[in-house]
Amino acid sequence: MINHNPTSPKIFRAGTLTYTVGGLAALFFWLLWGDFCFTLMESVWSSILPLKIKELQAPNWVLGAIMVSIPSVLNALLNPVVSTASDHYRSRFGRRRPFMLVATPIISILLCLIGFSPDIGKWFYNIGVGGVTGWSLGAITVGVIAICVFLFRTAEIFVSTIFYYFFNDVVPQAVIARFLALFRVVGTGAGALYNYFIFPHALDHMRAIFIGVGLLYFCGFFLMCLIVKEGEYPPQEPLSPNAKSRFSLILAYVKECLHRKIHVLLYLHLMVWTLAGSCKVFEIFLTLSLGLTLQQIGTIVASVGVASALLAYPAGALADRYHPLRLMVGVKLTMVVVMPVNFIWLFTSYPPATNFWICIALSVINLPLSLIFQATHMPLYMRLFPRQKFGQFCSFTAMCQAAVGIVSGIVGGLYIDQMRRSFPDAIFGKDYCYRLIPAFSLFFISIGLVLLALVYKEWLACGDLASDEKEQPALKG
Numbered sequence: 001m002i003n004h005n006p007t008s009p010k011i012f013r014a015g016t017l018t019y020t021v022g023g024l025a026a027l028f029f030w031l032l033w034g035d036f037c038f039t040l041m042e043s044v045w046s047s048i049l050p051l052k053i054k055e056l057q058a059p060n061w062v063l064g065a066i067m068v069s070i071p072s073v074l075n076a077l078l079n080p081v082v083s084t085a086s087d088h089y090r091s092r093f094g095r096r097r098p099f100m101l102v103a104t105p106i107i108s109i110l111l112c113l114i115g116f117s118p119d120i121g122k123w124f125y126n127i128g129v130g131g132v133t134g135w136s137l138g139a140i141t142v143g144v145i146a147i148c149v150f151l152f153r154t155a156e157i158f159v160s161t162i163f164y165y166f167f168n169d170v171v172p173q174a175v176i177a178r179f180l181a182l183f184r185v186v187g188t189g190a191g192a193l194y195n196y197f198i199f200p201h202a203l204d205h206m207r208a209i210f211i212g213v214g215l216l217y218f219c220g221f222f223l224m225c226l227i228v229k230e231g232e233y234p235p236q237e238p239l240s241p242n243a244k245s246r247f248s249l250i251l252a253y254v255k256e257c258l259h260r261k262i263h264v265l266l267y268l269h270l271m272v273w274t275l276a277g278s279c280k281v282f283e284i285f286l287t288l289s290l291g292l293t294l295q296q297i298g299t300i301v302a303s304v305g306v307a308s309a310l311l312a313y314p315a316g317a318l319a320d321r322y323h324p325l326r327l328m329v330g331v332k333l334t335m336v337v338v339m340p341v342n343f344i345w346l347f348t349s350y351p352p353a354t355n356f357w358i359c360i361a362l363s364v365i366n367l368p369l370s371l372i373f374q375a376t377h378m379p380l381y382m383r384l385f386p387r388q389k390f391g392q393f394c395s396f397t398a399m400c401q402a403a404v405g406i407v408s409g410i411v412g413g414l415y416i417d418q419m420r421r422s423f424p425d426a427i428f429g430k431d432y433c434y435r436l437i438p439a440f441s442l443f444f445i446s447i448g449l450v451l452l453a454l455v456y457k458e459w460l461a462c463g464d465l466a467s468d469e470k471e472q473p474a475l476k477g
Contacts (some may be wrong), residue, residue, distance in 0.1 A: 012024050012172040012174060012175065013172055014169065014170055014171055014172045014173070014231065015169065015231040015232070015233070016231035016232040017170060017229075017230075017231040019172065024172070024175065027170065027171070027228065028179060028182060030223075030224045030227050030228050031166075031167065031170075031171070031179070031183070031224065031228060032182060032183065032186045033220060033223075033224055034163070034220065034221050034224030034225070034228075035183055035186050035187055035190075036186050036187075036189075036190045036220070037216055037217045037220035037221045037224075038159070038163065038217070038221060039186070039187045039190040039191055039194075040190055040194055040213050040216065040217065041107065041111065041156075041213055041214075041217040041221075042160075043190070043191055043194045043195075044111070044194070044198075044209060044210060044213045045111065045114060045149070045152065045210075046067070047194075047195075047199060047202065047284075048199075048202040048203075048206060048209065048210075049066070049067060049114070049145060049149070050063060050067055050281055050282075050284060050285075051202055051203055051284070051294075052117075052118075052145070052202075052203065052206065053066060053067075053142060053145060054285065055203060056138040056139075056141055056142050057138055058138070058139075058142045059413065059417065060282065060412075060413035060414075060416045060417050061410050061413030061414050061417060062142065062413070063281065063282075063413060064278075064281060064282075064408075064409035064410050064411075064412050064413030064414075065146075065409055065410050065413070066142075066145065066146050066149055066409075067149075067281045067409060068278070068281055068405055068408055068409025068410075068412065069405065069406050069407065069408070069409035069410050070146065070149055070150055070153065070409075071149070071153045071402075071405070072401075072402040072403070072404075072405025072406040072408070072409065073402070073406050074150070074153050074154055074157055074402075075153075075157060075398055075399070075401075075402035075405065076398075076399050076402035076403050076405075076406060078154065078157045078158075079157060079161050079395045079398040079399055079402065080253065080392075080395040080396060080398075080399050082099065082157060082158055082161055082162065082395070083161050083162070083165070083391040083392060083394060083395030083398070084253065084391065084392045084395060085099075086099055086162050086165065086391055087165075087389060087390075087391040087392050088236050090233060090235070090236055093230070094169075094229070094230025094231075094233075095169075095230065095233055096162050096165055096166045096169060096230060097166070097225050097228075097230060099158045099159075099162050100158065100159050100162055100163065100166070100221075100225050101222070101225050101226075102158070103155050103156070103158035103159050104159065104217070104218060104221050104222045104225065105218055105222070106155040107152065107155045107156050107159065107214075107217065107218075108214045108215065108217050108218035109214070110148060110151050110152040110155060111152065111210055111213065111214035111217065112210060112211050112214040112215075113148050113151075113152075114145065114148045114149070114152060114210050115206060115207040115208070115209065115210025115211050115214070116207060116210075117141060117144045117145045117148055118141055118206070118207075119207070120141075120144045121137065121140045121141030121142075121143070121144040121145075122137065122141070124140050124144065125137045125140050125141075159221075161391075161394070161395065161398065162391075164378065164394070165390060165391045165394065166228075166230075167179065167180070167183075168382065168387075168390055169230055169231070170228060170229075170230060170231070176379075176382070177317075177319055177375075177379060178313070178317075180375070180378055180379065181312050181313040181315065181317070181319075181375065182312075182313065184308070184309075184312040184315075184371075184374050184375065185308075185309045185310075185312040185313060186309075188305045188306075188308035188309045188312060189305065189306070189309040191301070191302075191305045192301070192302040192303070192304075192305025192306045192308075192309065193302070193305075194302075195297075195298040195299075195301035195302040195305060196298050196299060196301075196302030199294065199297070199298040199301070200293075200294045200295040200298045202294060203294075253392065253396075254396075256389070256392070257392065257393055257396035260462070260465070261458055262384065262455060262458040262459060262462060262465070263384070263385075263393070265451060265454045265455045265458060266384065266397070266455050267396070267397060267400045268451050269448050269451035269452045269455055270397060270400060270401050271400050271401060271403070271404045272404075272444050272447050272448040272451060273401075273444070273445070273448045274401045274404045274405050274408055275404055275408055275411075275444045276440075276441045276443075276444035276445045276448060277408070277441070278408035278409065278411050278412030278415070278440065278444075279412040279415065279416065279437040279440050279441065280412075281409070281412070282412065282413075282416055282434060282437060283434075283437060284297065285431060285434050286431075286434035286435060286437055287359060288431075289430065289431035289432070289434050289435070290345065290350075290352065290355035290359070291351070291352025291355055292352060292355060292356055292359065296356055300356075300359055300360055300363055303360070303363075304363045304367060307367055308367065308370070308371055311367075311368075311371055312371060312374070312375070315368075315371040315372055315374070315375040318372065318375065319372070319375040319376050319379055323383070324375075324376035324377075324379040324380040324383060325376075325380055325383070325384075325455070325456055325459055326456075327372055327375075327376045328373070328376050328377075328380060328452065329449075329452055329453065329456050330372075331369050331372045331373050331376070332373075332445065332448065332449050332452055333449060334369055335369055335445055335449075336442070336445055336446050336449055338365060338366070338369070339438055339441065339442045339445065340438075340442070341362065341365065342362065342438035343438060343439070344358065345435045346435055346436070349429065381393070381394060381397070383464045383465070384459070384464065384465050385465065386465060412440070415440055416433050416434065416437075417433075419433035419436045420432075420433040423436070
């Protein structure tokens, strides 16, 4: 149990939890070990499945639906329920850990099943499903992948949402920015190792990769959940008679989350930001269209990950020194200015070796922006959302983004397909359509910047809200 004698000369507190310096180091170690396993789990399915689905010759809109729309539907439906339930849940294991402990083995099993999806698809085809439906082996396999992703993401919601709330409960606020910086160091380091050593073999050894990461995630993340303890929480407020109505609870939930103008503007900004990323799942096909190999792509991503790991802590210190909202405005303004550099391939074609170095140069340009964005993202929520209802407000944010994400994956795929028709391969070159992804992103990032500026204007008037809950109506229906 990570809980230490409060008579130590130097004590760090998170609610009723107290840590010595040694206890804090142990806490950091186990949370960061959990993050390492979690990052590998997230990296595997999100990077390999687009390649597999594309190899099976599925249309771009189907790829977008499986990788973006299905997860967004689940996020919109489950995130508010899971997040708010964990805010109010009380047990001898805490309010966050029970959700993660139950979900982790299910996630591991489903991750292994995804690895076997080509074999499962072949089995269904051989027993006559293809003859009954008229589907090809590839179409059946894509259907199996879609079902596996649906089940996997259903279970994964219970961890991907609550894991971040867990930090806010067990890590002392005095060191939260430094912890989040180390969190990014470990996450980017895990991503770098994965991209350099594992990703180049994504299609050749898909089954082994999914099984290996699934087992590692189960053993590592489950152990972290067992060892890191939560403190005591205030008793859950009793519900008023009106709150027994499910509709009244939903109405109260929405009213609380929309109570302040600054929150409404922030939700709108994040929804537009989600639209800007509609084509992100297709970016790997842009780099492949430039003649790069999976090994080269993995090397670039891994190199960026190593640099990110080295610079994440200084970025976190910068986020401690300056308000995250100010930094966020600066980052997104710079993004709008820098993004047109990505249009370099619209008018000129270069040999693969030259494209490799151009990609490295663009990664170097985008690296500091990405680092500062990551360093300010969660601290911004912690400053602007009420602390006692942090999970609830984060869930509403996720629901708003998911509502857009439901259609954004399909919209992104339809955009790519339309660009392919407008700029046919026979005239402009194979997969030229993917070079128009930056134009799509820039349009929505520019709109998002305007909304973020309005958030900043509102913040100047009302300030931080993390401890200001006196104007929040109670969730009693």
